Amino acid sequence: MNPDKQDKNAYTGKASGRQCWESPSNIALVKYWGKYPGQIPMNPSLSFVLKESVIRICIDYDIKPEYSFKLTGFELNGQQNEGFARRIESFLTGIQTHFLFLKHARLKITSESTFPHSAGIASSAAAFSALALCLCSIEAKQLGTNTKNREFLQKASFVSRLGSGSACRSLYDGMVLWGESEFIHESSDEYAVRLDNERVHSDFYTLRDAILIIDDGTKPVSSSEGHALMHQHPFREVRKQQAHGNLKKLLLALSGGNKKLFCEIVENEALSLHSLMMSSNPGYLLMKPNTIHAIDVIRRFRVSTNIPLCFTLDAGPNIHLIHFEEDRQAVRELVQNELKDFCKEGKWIDDSMGNGPKQF
Ligand code: DP6
Secondary structure, three states: OOOOOOOOOOOOOOEEEEEEEEEEEEEEEEOOOOEEOOOEEOOOEEEEEEEEEEEEEEEEEEEOOOOOOEEEEEEEOOEEOHHHHHHHHHHHHHOOOOOHHHHHEEEEEEEEEOOOOOOOOOOHHHHHHHHHHHHHHHHHHHHOOOOOOHHHHHHHHHHHHHHOHHHHHOOOOOEEEEOOEOOEOOOOOOOEEEOOHHHOOHHHHHEEEEEEOOOOOOOOOOHHHHHHHOOOOOOHHHHHHHHHHHHHHHHHHHHHOOHHHHHHHHHHHHHHHHHHHHOOOOOOOOOOHHHHHHHHHHHHHHHHHOOOOEEEEOOOOOEEEEEEHHHHHHHHHHHHHHHHHHOHHHOEEEEEEOOOOEEO
């Protein structure tokens, strides 16, 4: 199903104004790795959004029938950002069939991120979901439709995906699934869906993420390059099966409140993702020595205390230490006493599961 149900005759005339959204980053527990043309994922992924790691975007728009599309400005944290501006311009050009007004729009985009400066955290999920929400709001205003309904968020997720795959999972609170899975009938490769509350034990709404900034430098291999290497990967088919299997187990852990199984799957996904990178052709390593030291400490701490905590990694060296609200103090002490030493200039972010995007 394509959530893009716009009436092709809806665009008529002039409009101008401003739409603003704040949208979060998300952390995947089952990883999206590898994609087909059109940003269709090779396997389903599951994540939750963060509270502190967000981007706020405003689009000032001016639409006139005689205009043709133009991005008149793009600013990130008060500064021009050429690299990001080009990516956004090509995104906006590519999605004009989904928003007829875009063909006649002049847009000025300003954005502000709350991510600490050069934290080494991917901001594209937050940025593309916020952008998609602003565009959907401009459209809703023109068509006089509601921004609170299911279709609105579904289209925003669909459009976000076209900017960056993982962005489509930033639209909802709770646990969010992107990619077709036989276990969730409403799941789709084209947009993400929120898991119903009855599928998730209440403990999992208290998840926290202590983000350890091991390194904040530029990565030697980007996520896009990594996804591309999956096409010829010798383990590609096995990886797809593994992701479906891990999703099944994670869904069981979530519904049954099984924290031990949850931790096992989350770590297996993180290490599998990095093994896929190492066994790509050419192979590469994004973990740093301090990533491994920190993993070792986290695992020893879990064994000695029985506290259910686990690590996950995105396509980079930084560690997301996933834990529950009730263990927040113990984790703070672990970070302060042992893990901070492995972080670049002692940097870490005390984040938690968030409530999803907000219009402002
Ligand atoms: C390792 O969504 O950044 O974080 O679709 O090319 O923009 P593009 O890739 P991106 O890939 C994220 C990969 C990951 C795992 C995940 O978030 O599921």
